[in-house]
Amino acid sequence: MDLTTYLSGDAWRLWAALSITFAYTLFCYVLFHRARNAGQITVMQQGTGKPVLVVYASQTGQAESIARHTASELSGNGTPVHLSRIDQPWLEDAASASRVFFIVSTAGDGSSPDHALGFVHKQLDKPCAGLQGVRFGLLALGDRNYPDFCAFGRRLDQWLQACGAQPEFSRIEVDKLEGQALAAWNGHLQGFGTKIQAGAPAATEPDDYAEWRLLSRCCLNAGSPGSSMCKVVLQPVSGGLPQWHAGDLADVLIPGGDGKPRSYSISNLPDDNRIELIVRSVVREDGTSGQTSGWLNQHAQPGDALKLRVRSNPGFNLGADLSKPLILIGAGTGIAGLRGHLQARAKAFSASAQPAPEHNTWLLFGERSGRHDRPCHAEIDKWQHTRLLTRLDLSFSRDDPRTPYVQHHLQEHAKELQEWVENGANILVCGCAKTMARSVDQSLRNILGDASVDDLLMSGRMRRDIF
Ligand SMILES: Cc1cc2nc3c(=O)[nH]c(=O)nc-3n(C[C@H](O)[C@H](O)[C@H](O)COP(=O)(O)OP(=O)(O)OC[C@H]3O[C@@H](n4cnc5c(N)ncnc54)[C@H](O)[C@@H]3O)c2cc1C
Ligand SMILES: Cc1cc2nc3c(=O)[nH]c(=O)nc-3n(C[C@H](O)[C@H](O)[C@H](O)COP(=O)(O)O)c2cc1C
Missing domain, CATH: 3.40.50.360 (Flavodoxin domain)
Known part of the structure; x- marks a missing residue:
């Protein structure tokens, strides 16, 4: 006997209605939880x-x-x-x-x-x-x-x-x-029943600054028309190295400073067993040196101690997804944040034992003089040679009046840029907010349209570390 003949007409209708209601409730529950998890x-x-x-x-x-x-x-x-x-x-x-x-x-x-x-x-x-x-x-x-x-x-x-x-x-x-x-x-x-003490030192998170010391420093732009840019290498005084991802930041407190941390983009991966920063010496309007950049780039001697904490920077983390092309755009100390991502990509390609496909990684980088301002040039040359960098456009504002800045290279290669983005490329932008990032934003909007740039930003396909 099948179920329909077993149940009377009313019981069958009731059973069917209950089943449909149950299935619908289950469906809504799954959708709600999916949306919640996605969100x-x-x-x-x-x-x-x-x-x-x-x-x-x-x-x-x-x-x-x-x-x-x-x-x-x-x-x-x-x-x-x-x-x-x-x-x-x-x-x-x-x-x-x-x-x-x-x-x-x-x-x-x-x-x-x-x-x-x-x-x-x-x-x-x-x-x-x-x-x-x-x-x-x-x-x-x-x-x-x-x-x-x-x-x-x-x-x-x-x-x-x-x-x-x-x-x-x-x-x-x-x-x-x-x-x-x-x-x-x-x-x-x-007033809402928290454990927080009123007036307690309002730390953003537990006091996780640790003592670090300067291991070494080298100038990256000797003879440059701009102010000096140094690679500053730091190691913890004791204990292990904290973990971080490409794109994260180091907050630095120097001895005798004003007690306010300055943030720097970490330019390397933890595998190196040290932190490498790329620091520009800031000269204030009155001609004096910036407090932290001055100390890191000039006054500190190897062995000198400072306080540092590693801070996650979710807005500039991307992961090393090799399946997607990547466009990296930056100028000056912007190379710091981009270098970490390039190292992560090089590491992921080497682990996968796959050669980088064509049209995969495109660096657009700008500085002043091609002769003096080529930070990390040995690594960049190597990445070009090993085809990690499948495309490189360098702009030198003092040398090339036709394409002096990265945004000019973007405009010049607008069609390729559109193609890369259509092929799913992610975009990373790192460096000066007032000049480079603003002009790059404008060029991307000219080339791709406002809606597309907004979509890239909202979806996290375009991420920025600008300062
Ligand atoms: C998210 C983030 C990432 C950063 N990453 C880096 C990095 O990788 N490398 C790096 O060198 N810096 C980076 N900075 C900037 C850095 O944190 C400091 O602001 C910078 O080093 C100046 O600090 P200072 O103590 O030397 O100068 P201060 O003693 O604080 O004096 C700075 C004074 O100079 C002016 N000033 C501040 N910054 C600049 C500037 N960039 N150019 C010109 N004038 C300025 C201001 O008017 C200010 O009054 C980053 C900042 C942020 C927010
Ligand atoms: C590129 C950049 C632009 C900023 N613009 C402003 C601004 O227009 N107005 C403001 O009050 N603060 C501005 N700030 C300061 C930030 O709001 C402040 O540093 C804040 O603590 C950052 O918090 P977040 O890490 O959660 O983004 C800016 C900071 C940066 C790095």
Whole structure:
């Protein structure tokens, strides 16, 4: 006897309806979890009751680090805590959260961090009904040296309030991670049952600076018309080397300095058992030397100690995915961040025992003089020779009036650039934010169109380490 004859007509209909409802619920559940996993909303702490939601936007990882710290401290009292990047689907969760804490930095020219562009385009220009009555706190990171101080945090705050969200306390703005403002943030969080002590030194993460020493230093641009650029080699005084990925940063505190760390792009991989930085001597407007670059490039002697921590820089990590072509664009000390990625790629190709395919790795690099400013030229020549670099375009502003800067080479090879991007190329940009990165952005927009460049930035196919 088959099932249809076994069940009476009504029972059969009921059974079929229940089965369809069950299958549909299962389907929705799977879709929801897929979306959640794809969006990577992290459940920091499970629990009953309304969750606290922590949302961040971060270019070089500082806001992310404070957000993770905040979320883990909030988890301490058993409240469910969820952590989300601002471009992930947190809006759905906001209405059911007891509080939403935002920690966001401002990036180039007062804009949002790159990964937040999609959120800015989709949300910030129109009100959002789902935020009515949501209670929130906002920490805005910035730097008063930039004309649009904390512009993205301010814009987000305005939008949240225009959507009917209610601030728990006034927006806290932090200038260069200054301690008092961060301590004020901690003070507000105390009201939500965290382990954080009000007024505690508002570290972005546990104090993980260690003592390092200068091993050696060499000048990379003797005779250059620009200020000196040195390779600075550092080793930990004791203990093992921390791990890092291509694209990560070293925060450096020098003895007798102002106590504020300066960040440098790590230019090598941990396999070398040391950190190599490429540092330009900064000359301030009054003619004096920059504090940290001056110490690293001139005053420090081999053996001298400093404090250093390695900081992950998710906005400039790419992994060594050999299946995708890679375009690396930089100028000056921008070679530092690019070199780490090139080393990682060389290592991955050598491990795979596969030769690099055609049209695979393209470096566009700019400096002043071809005679004096060729940092890392021996390695670059080797990579060209071994075909890791399948294409190399060097621009020397003092030598070549036709294509003086990297953006001119981009324009000149616009068609190839389009083809590489159509073939799935990732793009890395490293170096000066005000000059090189701005012009490169403009050229890429001219060649590929605004929508395509925004897509590359939002999807993480284009990543930047600019300063
Ligand atoms: C994410 C990130 C990565 C970085 N990577 C590198 C790197 O790989 N190599 C490197 O050399 N630097 C890098 N920097 C810059 C570095 O952190 C310092 O800002 C730089 O070395 C100046 O610090 P200082 O202590 O020597 O100068 P300070 O004593 O802080 O004086 C700097 C003064 O000079 C001006 N100034 C600051 N920076 C510059 C500049 N670049 N050119 C001209 N004037 C300036 C400012 O007005 C400021 O008042 C990076 C910065 C960031 C944020
Ligand atoms: C290239 C660059 C551009 C920046 N532009 C601004 C700006 O326009 N306004 C501002 O207040 N801060 C600006 N800052 C400072 C950052 O917001 C600040 O360093 C912050 O702590 C970085 O946090 P993050 O690591 O989470 O991105 C800029 C920093 C960099 C490196």
